Amino acid sequence: MNKENIIICRCEDISLENIEKIFAMGYLDIEVIKRILRIGMGPCQGNTCGQLLQRELSNYLKVKMEDIKPLTSRPLVVGVKLKDINEGAEHEL
């Protein structure tokens, strides 16, 4: 299968070709790759692509997958509407 058609990050539409290209450019820190490609920055917060990226990077660097630090987990776990947070806050008063 064409690497362009193998989607790694569905939220931000990043393919295997995209990440292999960025490895080849010398970007080998998972946090920098995230910031340049936007991989893992979509609504699923990297829940699917994070591990795929870790695996591909570990293959490329020929190290164990657990030696690649996962992407930083950031809140929120699921998307919440700003107006719902606002109404919830008012409720607490």
Next chain:
Amino acid sequence: MNFDYVIIGSGISGCSIAYNLANKGIKRIAVIDKNYLTSGSTGRCGAGVRQQWGTKMNCMLAKASIEFFEKAQETLNYQGDIEFSQAGYLILAVTDEEDRDFEKNVLLQQSLGIPSQKLNKLEAQKIVPHLNIDIIKSATFCPTDGHLNPFAMTDAYYQAAIKLGVKFFFKEEVIDIIVRNDKIEKVITKNNEFITNNVINAAGGYAKTIGDMVGIDIPVYPERHEILVTEPIEKIQGPMVMSFNKNIYCQQVPHGSFIMGRTNPYELPGFSINSSWGFLDEMSKTLCEILPAVGNLRVIRQWAGLYTMSPDRQPIISDSKLKGFYLACGFSGHGFMFAPMTGLLLSEIILNEELSIDINELHINRFNHKQVFAYEKSVV
């Protein structure tokens, strides 16, 4: 390892300084960072660039920096996209005092060639139709302010610097700087030693920590500022909407998501970059008051970064009483947007060249003399 210049910090300031020095023919430059490229304040910032300031120095630095950003893609020959878009900043005057202050700010800005203008409520609403104009007295607008991608812009400087021979060292935390007979000898990191006589402190939130290592007391402190991003939608808002009184900035970026942040007035100095629920409560409250339609969007992610606050909320760009120790710090939340001039001016100071802008007022000495030239109020 021997270097003529060691720059501490690979945020946009450090990368811009490295590029400017190398571009003037300086060889043997190292940039070292305790973490990865843009891991500090640059990569965490709100991605806005503006010229509407209350002090002359900030206006001049910002205007010249915007002029650089307009042609940065070509100047730095960057293959990616820096995502520079000039849809303006709309700054809301909520109180009578702001209404009067902004009148003065606009006159200052216009006198320096910045195309800002004062708008009445209805004119402001034309620019941002979903703005709640009931809470404002007036607004100011500058059409050439805008948005720029902090990762891409730093990457552009980084790649250009590498092409000019600059060496980057990541995951190298500075633990000491050795000074003997008023002369810098070397920078010691956890894994290496960098022999050098010249150190440039562009360490952002850690600038004071670095200054303390060489006995230079830099009167700045780090302060956490929180920020969030929403799901992306079609373009509904061009400019950054900002209010100092309501304590908010909010912009829709080219990607389609909204980025917004505020200052916690109760925040204490410190290095924490954790996220808090309190921020979400306060942010959503202000947002729903000012831009109610945006309240329908879901928050995807929140994070935080450090502002490095200086006593007058203006940067320190200067040499110091220690020969070979240079400063680019204390930007008070605005180092990203001033970076082109930070790099150019500091390279001119280091190489004893004539300065493109007279920045004597930004020298660290200004705090010794208790001589306050100006105080920047236009900060969120």
